[in-house]
Amino acid sequence: MGSGIWSTDVYDAAARYRAATGASAFAYSDSGATKTHHDLDPLGVTRESRDSAEHPQSVAIAVLFDVTGSMRLVPRALQAKLPQLLGLLLRHGYAENPQILFGAIGDATCDRAPLQIGQFESDNRMDDDLGKIMLEGGGGGQKTESYELALYFMARHTAIDCHEKRGKRGYLFIIGDEMAYSRLKHDEVKGVIGDTLAQDFTTSSVVREVQRKWDTYYILPEGSSYVGDSEVLDFWRALLGQNVIELADLDAVCETIALTIGLGEAAIDLDEGLADLQDVGSAAGTAVSKALATIGATRGELVVTEPPADLSGPSGNVRL
Amino acid sequence: MNHVIVVDLGYGDAGKGSVVDWLCSASRGYRTVVRFNGGAQAAHNVIRDDGRQHTFAQFGSGTFTPGVRTWLSRFMLVDPLALAAEAAHLASLGVTGALDLVTVDKDALLTTPYHRAANRARELARGGARHGSCGLGIGETASYALAHPAEAPRAGDCLAPRTLERKLKALREHLTDELGPLGPLGGPPLADLCDAYLAFAGRVKLADGADLRRLLRSGRVVFEGAQGVLLDEWRGFHPYTTWSTTTFANAEELLAEAGQSAVRLGVTRCYQVRHGPGPFVTEDPSLELPERHNGRNAWQGEFRTGHLDLVALRYAVEVTGGVDGIALTHLDVAEQHPELRVCRSYLVGGEPLTRIEPGPPHDLDHQQRLTSVLLGARPVLHEPPASWAEVVEAEAGAPVTLLSAGPAAAAKTERAFTRTAAPRNNIAEPAMS
Numbered sequence: 001m002g003s004g005i006w007s008t009d010v011y012d013a014a015a016r017y018r019a020a021t022g023a024s025a026f027a028y029s030d031s032g033a034t035k036t037h038h039d040l041d042p043l044g045v046t047r048e049s050r051d052s053a054e055h056p057q058s059v060a061i062a063v064l065f066d067v068t069g070s071m072r073l074v075p076r077a078l079q080a081k082l083p084q085l086l087g088l089l090l091r092h093g094y095a096e097n098p099q100i101l102f103g104a105i106g107d108a109t110c111d112r113a114p115l116q117i118g119q120f121e122s123d124n125r126m127d128d129d130l131g132k133i134m135l136e137g138g139g140g141g142q143k144t145e146s147y148e149l150a151l152y153f154m155a156r157h158t159a160i161d162c163h164e165k166r167g168k169r170g171y172l173f174i175i176g177d178e179m180a181y182s183r184l185k186h187d188e189v190k191g192v193i194g195d196t197l198a199q200d201f202t203t204s205s206v207v208r209e210v211q212r213k214w215d216t217y218y219i220l221p222e223g224s225s226y227v228g229d230s231e232v233l234d235f236w237r238a239l240l241g242q243n244v245i246e247l248a249d250l251d252a253v254c255e256t257i258a259l260t261i262g263l264g265e266a267a268i269d270l271d272e273g274l275a276d277l278q279d280v281g282s283a284a285g286t287a288v289s290k291a292l293a294t295i296g297a298t299r300g301e302l303v304v305t306e307p308p309a310d311l312s313g314p315s316g317n318v319r320l
Numbered sequence: 321m322n323h324v325i326v327v328d329l330g331y332g333d334a335g336k337g338s339v340v341d342w343l344c345s346a347s348r349g350y351r352t353v354v355r356f357n358g359g360a361q362a363a364h365n366v367i368r369d370d371g372r373q374h375t376f377a378q379f380g381s382g383t384f385t386p387g388v389r390t391w392l393s394r395f396m397l398v399d400p401l402a403l404a405a406e407a408a409h410l411a412s413l414g415v416t417g418a419l420d421l422v423t424v425d426k427d428a429l430l431t432t433p434y435h436r437a438a439n440r441a442r443e444l445a446r447g448g449a450r451h452g453s454c455g456l457g458i459g460e461t462a463s464y465a466l467a468h469p470a471e472a473p474r475a476g477d478c479l480a481p482r483t484l485e486r487k488l489k490a491l492r493e494h495l496t497d498e499l500g501p502l503g504p505l506g507g508p509p510l511a512d513l514c515d516a517y518l519a520f521a522g523r524v525k526l527a528d529g530a531d532l533r534r535l536l537r538s539g540r541v542v543f544e545g546a547q548g549v550l551l552d553e554w555r556g557f558h559p560y561t562t563w564s565t566t567t568f569a570n571a572e573e574l575l576a577e578a579g580q581s582a583v584r585l586g587v588t589r590c591y592q593v594r595h596g597p598g599p600f601v602t603e604d605p606s607l608e609l610p611e612r613h614n615g616r617n618a619w620q621g622e623f624r625t626g627h628l629d630l631v632a633l634r635y636a637v638e639v640t641g642g643v644d645g646i647a648l649t650h651l652d653v654a655e656q657h658p659e660l661r662v663c664r665s666y667l668v669g670g671e672p673l674t675r676i677e678p679g680p681p682h683d684l685d686h687q688q689r690l691t692s693v694l695l696g697a698r699p700v701l702h703e704p705p706a707s708w709a710e711v712v713e714a715e716a717g718a719p720v721t722l723l724s725a726g727p728a729a730a731a732k733t734e735r736a737f738t739r740t741a742a743p744r745n746n747i748a749e750p751a752m753s
Contacts, residue, residue: 006360006377006405008433010508010516013404017419017519073372073414080412223371 060170337364344382353380358546359397426476560598
């Protein structure tokens with residue numbers, strides 16, 4: 001072939017050669033870290049996406065991915081790919097003032113880092129958060145991970161202006177290949193996030209609450225253990241309906257997320273988005289078009305559900 | 321030592337990368353890949369059993385196997401900028417520290433952004449008559465070095481800041497003068513380029529021929545060729561060739577210096593492919609074969625496909641001086657495409673032609689005559705064989721020792737050859753174990 005696919009940017013090259021260790025984007029993880037990086041610790045914190053003079057109409061976007069063993073090499077690929085997301089959104093005008101948060105999901109029953117949560121950032125400082133994510137590679141091997149903890153955090157511990165000021169939900173993408181546990185366990189919430197809940201809650205009630213604030217998507221990528229697994233897909237479809245995306249080509253993950261947001265922001269329709277991809281020479285078109293066929297075709301206004309009974313009312317949170 | 325040289329017997333894209341990856345997999349035990357021709361324009365795709373994919377340009381295609389090193393010999397045209405980007409992508413796939421595993425011969429020529437800029441300016445001026453260059457400045461690098469051997473920037477110069485700056489400056493001025501009205505010559509500021517190259521020398525190990533000789537005496541090495549024999553600068557169909565010796569010759573030279581020898585392994589698909597313009601007798605635009613990593617690119621033109629050309633294959637084997645074994649790839653595609661045919665002879669002006677006559681060494685007039693013959697030749701196509709391996713073996717006069725039915729190592733099968741093909745030398749068992 002010989003298309004010269006490797007960048008010959010002189011400044012990138014100099015920086016790469018000078019990087020002290022020649023380390024990857026996974027410096028923290030590869031350094032032998034055994035616990036969540038302090039900056040990503042969800043204990044007792046709330047993450048805020050706020051309007052500013054620079055970014056007057058912020059749109060909150062959160063991408064959380066499963067870092068347990070069943071995902072195999074997917075987390076590493078995501079850690080390397082996701083830095084492109086901001087550029088994609090801006091270049092194509094899919095979202096004008098995106099603020100992006102990255103996070104990682106593990107297994108609270110056995111992992112050292114069951115939940116890692118970065119900050120909402122509107123420039124490439126979000127890359128730093130990605131680099132701090134510890135790739136756990138654990139998990140329990142029973143096709144379930146603690147997605148419900150992450151969903152709970154997003155429901156209760158985020159404050160986003162797009163929703164609070166403009167009644168517009170943020171975009172939440174969960175990338176994984178397993179099911180959530182069926183119940184949110186109050187002792188895990190206490191230990192990981194710090195809230196005191198009177199009892200356990202069903203995961204479906206947590207999902208209903210998070211959907212009030214977040215337009216929530218589940219992405220199941222190829223290359224993970226349970227790709228195409230109907231039990232996993234059915235589980236998430238029962239919770240999220242059409243917002244379950246099977247992604248055939250992991251290389252297309254940023255494009256898929258970007259187009260989903262572009263569709264949601266009504267910045268484009270699916271055909272325009274795919275044409276954009278072609279214009280920039282992206283090979284992702286086929287995978288994205290397949291992944292988004294349902295969403296692009298049937299997307300309508302989302303019904304905002306009432307708060308579920310078992311989670312409404314005073315939350316009983318005790319902030320640490 | 322049981323070294324092996326892997327060379328593509330066609331126009332490139334036969335699957336060298338996946339063969340080298342397989343050779344370097346843990347069970348086979350080759351620990352170093354030596355590159356001996358071409359440069360950063362190589363694009364050897366490797367897809368691992370675990371789904372990871374990388375297009376190897378300067379790193380050896382065995383790099384996915386932990387600990388496998390790359391040696392860029394003096395015959396390579398090294399692009400330090402692209403090398404850094406390639407290492408970064410490997411890191412994203414979990415192959416960290418790739419830069420620690422690469423050694424560059426100090427005598428290797430550098431392909432710089434100035435070569436690249438000149439290359440592109442000239443190709444653009446050529447318009448429709450493009451040669452199928454990659455647009456990466458390989459030809460510019462080679463021709464400048466031929467004209468100014470002492471002044472051409474080499475990897476070792478990156479250790480000497482003043483020499484490096486002087487050579488790059490001279491190069492830029494020379495190319496600017498040469499381009500004249502086709503200019504101005506693009507590329508980064510001199511100081512910034514020097515800075516990046518010094519950083520390269522601070523990070524990557526630079527060595528000389530004596531180090532390679534030691535290496536060749538101490539462990540088994542895969543020599544990974546780039547491009548293909550039919551694109552060879554002297555044996556390809558002039559002018560549709562590359563600026564590089566694509567046969568076994570360079571590798572044999574390095575081996576001889578160390579008093580070593582190697583098994584010569586030729587690679588061919590069971591059909592024919594070619595990037596860009598030039599003779600392609602068995603081309604069949606109606607074929608629709610899957611091609612995951614090869615598309616059109618602005619500098620090389622269309623990716624073309626056609627039927628297995630045994631006339632060209634025999635020519636390739638003959639001009640390389642023979643092979644000990646053949647790796648036959650893409651058998652999975654042949655399996656799914658019964659429309660694939662086999663070409664044993666051409667028709668030229670109504671007359672059959674079964675042999676492309678090699679000329680004397682270094683005779684480009686002869687090669688140009690071959691080009692005009694081939695451009696007017698029509699293929700005589702036959703039904704696909706029951707066994708592709710047996711046909712290739714019989715026609716090429718060398719045993720098919722490796723069958724590949726897919727990119728991953730798991731799709732490779734070693735084959736005990738069934739008939740006695742005449743081996744080139746006294747290496748009786750071309751099996752690579």
